[in-house]
Amino acid sequence: MKASRDYLEEALSKIGDCSDAEKARQMKFSPQAMSFYRSGERKMDDFACIMVARVLGLDPMEIIAACQEEREKSEERREFWKDFRKTLGVQVVASLTLGAMTMTAAPEAKASSNNPLKPPMTNVYYV
Template identity: 55%
Template sequence: MKPSIEYLQDAIEKLGVENDSKAAAALKISKQAICSYRSGERIMDDFTCIMVAKTLGIDGMEVIAAAQMEREKNEERREIWADFRKKFGVKAGIAGLAAALTLGSLAPSKANASNLELGAISCLESPVKLYIMSNLAWGGFSSKQQKCW
């Protein structure tokens, strides 16, 4: 499993900045914090984990879980974090695969999308029903709720 510091290093590389001061400004943290994280003196806090994940375009929980696992002193709890990370990685991988397969099945077979036939998209072959429901017809909002709107 990837240690939290590698996520930070990847984020700094992705930012393309030449020094820690600019990296710190981009991540909205102090230069001292980056130096502490890089030296191993400290482990990233949750805010930094979120900013790193945002920079990398990944789920923040992935980086938070890595930092929490490293921070945990109790071996049993550390194993729980490790198990969470494994399961989270599998779920993220499955979700990514599902998204890729779905998008791939909707794409036209040729690069020329202007010749796309509607029959190529399976949901358009059969009628689709859409139901819109509202509680307003039944007086679903109380007078207190109406004042809020």
């Protein structure tokens, strides 16, 4: 699983070629905070996690959970966040799979309704 800094670095590279100060400004946090997050001196707060998630097009909870896991002092709580992240990952994969199946099924359904060998039913008779 990714570390919180990995998400931040990915977001910063996605923003493109501009200064770190400009990247921080675009993400709505101070250059100093970004420096602390990148160095690992501090973990991102929830707001920073949400801004990173927006840039990456991810569920913010994925990044928030990564930060929570890293900041926990209790092994039991770290395990909780690790398990939570796994569960969250499974849900994301299931959603993506369902979405992909829906998108691939739609053209087939449309094609079958326009099948010239099987004319559409236009007449209905009541007895």
